[in-house]
Amino acid sequence: MDAPSKEFALAGTLEELKIKGQLVVHGGHRPILVIYDRGRVFALDNRCPHMGFPLERGSVEDGILTCHWHHARFDLESGCTFDLWADDVPICPVEVRNGDVWVKTTFTHADPAAHWHQRLANGLAHDLGLVIAKAVHGQLAAGVPQAEIVREVALFGAQNRDGWGVGLTILTALANLLPVLPAEEAYLALFHGARRVAADCDGEAPRRERAPLGSRPDPAALKRWLRRWTNVRHREAAERTLLTAIAAGFSPAELADALFAAETERAFADTGHSLDFINKAFECLDLVGWQHAAALLPTVVGQMVAARGAEESTAWRQPVDLVALCEESTSELADLFAAGRGSRDWSGHAALAQELLGDDPARIVDALKEAIRAGTAPADLGQSLAYAAALRVARFGNANEHADWETAHHVFTYANAVHQMLTRIGTANIDTHVTAVRGVLHGAMALYLARYLNVPPARIPGDGGEQLDDLPADPETIGAALLDAFDRQRQVDLAARLVARHLTLGHSPQALIATLAHAVLREDAGLHAYQMLEAGVRQFGAWGDTDEGRHILIAVARYLAAHSPTERASLQTADIARRLMRGGALHQEAGSS
């Protein structure tokens, strides 16, 4: 007999099904489990949505199918699970014709994008890694733009947690890297970002909405008020002020200026995290659209007003009062910028960075003032600071304690955030520079305090024409060796040498960045690893394939090598989801034996 359509396959006769209770249909499609239960016939994907074990080994009772392996339970009719961690099992149409049972061999949704959008919402709400992974994979396969997935996750994170967190920072950092990632890595990046947002929100109280003021005070007043409320740690007032600025139509640059001014009321607050998170919120809005500013931007205010400033730390007060030094210099900034106005084409970034690495804080501040007087724009100061901070990481001595890596990392990611914020603020308003450049001063002092990390300094490979001829030469072998180095503990120097080898031979920086990204995305990386990778890639973008660019990527590689490998549990989840989504027969052999 002919099939009802070419998409249907013959499962067997109804009589046979009644006798056996179930049949499995194999073919070029996924294995399909056909079940007879109390006068009705059902057809489901035979692979358990949890980990792919064959559901044919399960048991049926009262319309409920229970998987043999971890006992996830499913409604036979809909495939919906009673155990959310397992996810729903796909079902397919089944028809009985003239005593024969036919099943449709394709599992499709009428609107795949909408289906996987809803599944992602469910996965995020219940912090279900496997569901999140499948939903991200499903959306990408359905052609949903990556930015739309980022938007869905970011808005979920903003609404379901009372404040910006690590998850949103990771999501944004990884989303920033999407343009340089191949498709498989983009899936992993989105999955990691989404799962970390879900974990951040799990068990948290949702965000409470606040409203802007009914009036529209002038921009200068709103900026002053934001600083005032930050100083007295008045979160509600600061949020309403910020919301008013958004409602008044402040540009991203003006909003950045206002928040930067408030944030830098405290020096290097929360060891730089507070400013870094603010910068990430701005970058997140660049990705998901500024129409979401009122939903996303106020989420950073709670941490900003509560953050502990370095002025409360003894190290910043004695033996040299670094806070007083910064304040004294801040009072001179307006005149310095006025003196430098009109000068152009400053290119002393690398030389200034070397001065910032000195061991006399007064001379460091003088170097910054001299650069401003010479016409250096605030963003250029930020670039020099970020490069100097990258050198701290690149030269991090192996004799330091492992935890000291984080000290070097904090300064680098703070400096990168300062650079990005100053770039965003721009140079339209000279008054803005005066306040915002405090971030450079604070970063320079944090860099100064971390000088011990380079005593003695690690040597940077590739400098002075060093060829590193004992290492492989072709890029694929270098990349494989680099991944192998990340696969073993304490391969910091080898990783640095391989990066130097790759770049000094003139191989593609993009290929190297893709390898570094792969190295991070396969791990259960911490916040700092994601931050280091993304900040490094961004700073490399500012310098290009130069000696300074090489130093920056060496810094990234050394940090990552010091923090690899991990257990890679998330990669395993992502891999299971990928194989389930592609119709692979996970565990079929093991389950059938």
Ligand code: FES
């Ligand atoms: S419950 Fe089915 S494989 Fe785990």
